[in-house]
Amino acid sequence: MSIEMEEKKELFFSVEAGNSLPAASEAARATVAGWLRAPRASRAELFARADAVRRARMGDAVPLRGIIEFSNRCASDCAYCGIRRSNRALRRYTMPPDEILDVARRMAGWGQMTVVLQSGETPSREGDRELGELIRRIKRETPLAVTLSVGNRPRDVYAYWRECGMDRYLLRFETADPELYRRLHEGGDLEERLECLRTLRALGVQVGSGFMIGLPGETHEALADNILLCRKLDLDMIGVGPFIPNPETPMADARNAWADDPEMFFVALAALRLACPDAHIPATTAYDAVFPGEGRDLALRRGANVFMPNSTPGKYRRDYQLYPNKPCVDEDAGQCSACVLLRLKAIGREPAAGPGHSLKTRGARGEK
Ligand code: 5AD
Ligand code: FES
Numbered sequence: 001m002s003i004e005m006e007e008k009k010e011l012f013f014s015v016e017a018g019n020s021l022p023a024a025s026e027a028a029r030a031t032v033a034g035w036l037r038a039p040r041a042s043r044a045e046l047f048a049r050a051d052a053v054r055r056a057r058m059g060d061a062v063p064l065r066g067i068i069e070f071s072n073r074c075a076s077d078c079a080y081c082g083i084r085r086s087n088r089a090l091r092r093y094t095m096p097p098d099e100i101l102d103v104a105r106r107m108a109g110w111g112q113m114t115v116v117l118q119s120g121e122t123p124s125r126e127g128d129r130e131l132g133e134l135i136r137r138i139k140r141e142t143p144l145a146v147t148l149s150v151g152n153r154p155r156d157v158y159a160y161w162r163e164c165g166m167d168r169y170l171l172r173f174e175t176a177d178p179e180l181y182r183r184l185h186e187g188g189d190l191e192e193r194l195e196c197l198r199t200l201r202a203l204g205v206q207v208g209s210g211f212m213i214g215l216p217g218e219t220h221e222a223l224a225d226n227i228l229l230c231r232k233l234d235l236d237m238i239g240v241g242p243f244i245p246n247p248e249t250p251m252a253d254a255r256n257a258w259a260d261d262p263e264m265f266f267v268a269l270a271a272l273r274l275a276c277p278d279a280h281i282p283a284t285t286a287y288d289a290v291f292p293g294e295g296r297d298l299a300l301r302r303g304a305n306v307f308m309p310n311s312t313p314g315k316y317r318r319d320y321q322l323y324p325n326k327p328c329v330d331e332d333a334g335q336c337s338a339c340v341l342l343r344l345k346a347i348g349r350e351p352a353a354g355p356g357h358s359l360k361t362r363g364a365r366g367e368k
Contacts, residue, residue, distance in 0.1 A: 021275060025228065032224035035271040036264075043267060050270035050303035057277045058305040062349050063356025064340065065147065065282070066112035066311035066333070068103055069320040070095045074120025076151070079184045080212070080254075082246045082322045083120050089248050090319045094119075097134045103311055103333055104138050110337035112309060113355040114145040116170065121151030128157050132164040139165035145355035147208075152192065155199050167357070168206040171196055172239060175211055176229040177222060184215075197233060206358045208237030208280075213268045214256035215243050223268055231275045236358035237306070238279045240272060241265070241286030244323035262290055266302045273303030278359045282306040289325040297347055306356065309333075309340045 021028045038046055071094035072083045083090070104115050115138060117131070135146050148161060149170035158169070173193050175181050181190040200207050211226040230238050242265045245254045258264035265287065273281060283304040287295030296307065312320065314332035321329065328336050344350060 021231070028228055028231075029221060029224050032227050032271055032275060033220045035274065036220045036223055036267055038267070040263070043263065046267065046270045047302040050273040051301055053273055053277050054281075054303055054305050057359070058280070060349050061352035061356075062300065062344055063114065063280065063306050063352040063354075064110070064112040065114040065116050065306060065308045065356070066103075066107045066110065066337070067116040067118055067308050068095070068100055069118050069310075069312040069316065070100050071119035071122065072316075072320050073122045075123065076121045077186050080215075080243060080246065080249060080251050080323075082248055082324075083320065084249060085120075087248045090321075093316055093319055095313070095316065097130060097137075099313070100134060101137055101141070103313065104142055104144060106333070107311060108143055110309075110311075110334075111341065111351040112311065112337065113143065113352070114147055114168075115142075115311075116147040116149060116308060118149040118170070123151075123153060123157075128153075128160070132160055135161060135164040135166050143355075145357065152196050155203075158196075158200055158205070159203055162203045162205055166205060167355075168208060168237070169200045170208040170237065170239060171200075172210045172212075173197070173229065173233075175215055175222075176225040180215065180217075194233070206236040207233075208239060209233060209235050210237075210239035212243040213240055213265050214258040216251075216254045216257060218257035224271075227268070227272050227275050230272065230279070234360070235276070235279055236360055238272060238276055238281050239284055240269065240281075241284035242290050244286060244289055244325065246321075246323050265290060266298060269299055269303045280306050280356060280358065282308050284308070285310070285326060285328075286323065288327040289323060292325070292327065297343055300344075300349065301347060307340055307344070309336045311336065 021031060035046060072090065073092050073094055074083050074085050077084045077086050107115055138144060138146055145167040146165060147168040147170060148166055151171065171193065173190060174184065178190040182188060197207055197209055210230065213223065243256050245251050281304045283296035283299035287299045291298060310328045311333040317329040341351065
């Protein structure tokens, strides 16, 4: 074996179960970038390694988190996002609380033990209170864990929702590059977003974050930095997915940095699993947009362990397209719930019985 090959092998297998990354950030960066640069011929090995770590740490049971995209109203104008406030090409909606609760009541019967409530960013006193009341009702009337994903908010609002029973929160940092973050978010500050994550953590909320893969100009090192920021934040959940240029946004003509090699989206996922072995990592919907009919299944076999079925009522789905080619826009919640079970079965996995709380005890309130 040549020295070069020895070195590559070393790089691959030095991370036995993912937790032996060198501490020094430069060395860690070089290691992760090395995985990302692995020659195509060795990707199958990287995927197999990620799958083995996923199985050893998270098991074969797949927690199902049904997502209800309950409002597409948004006060923000993120450059990549289809529901940004400047987009006039969609009908704005907010689901009435009773309709949300109606779906939530059916979810446990579908094996979905967590409800994820996601919307655009629409801060308002009245809306915050309404959401708090909804959390209380869901916690009272269903066995579900409740995850919110509604953007940057002040500490008192997060604390109030926590009091109401919120278990988890999703808020992606999108990119670890502060300058790029600023350009994408109307001059917004990455540090402010990271502070939101720290606040949530301090409140005992299980915290999920993540990033888009392949924002324009992304290098292997930049991607490694995104992965290492996830590791540094010691996240309970990590959601990543390919950046998909949306024609209704200023990034319509942007190109995904890995457009010529879309398998890189899985390479990134596998590297993420090796770097963060104990995190819940969903097979996100964007993988299905790039690889129709199989993206999420492949993700589950290359490092991911969670599935987030779309449980938004069918009539709203066309108006919640953050990116084009989103799957399931013609389906309804019941159809996706059945489809998911078939998909899992086909790859030899099963839905988890419980809510799939964080393996890191923090915030799990003793539940498993
Ligand atoms: N392509 C891929 N992902 C996107 N998101 C928003 N717009 C896009 C896009 N054009 C992701 C962001 C956000 C999550 C809800 O959806 O990462 O945090
Ligand atoms: Fe929605 Fe398959 S997951 S139809």
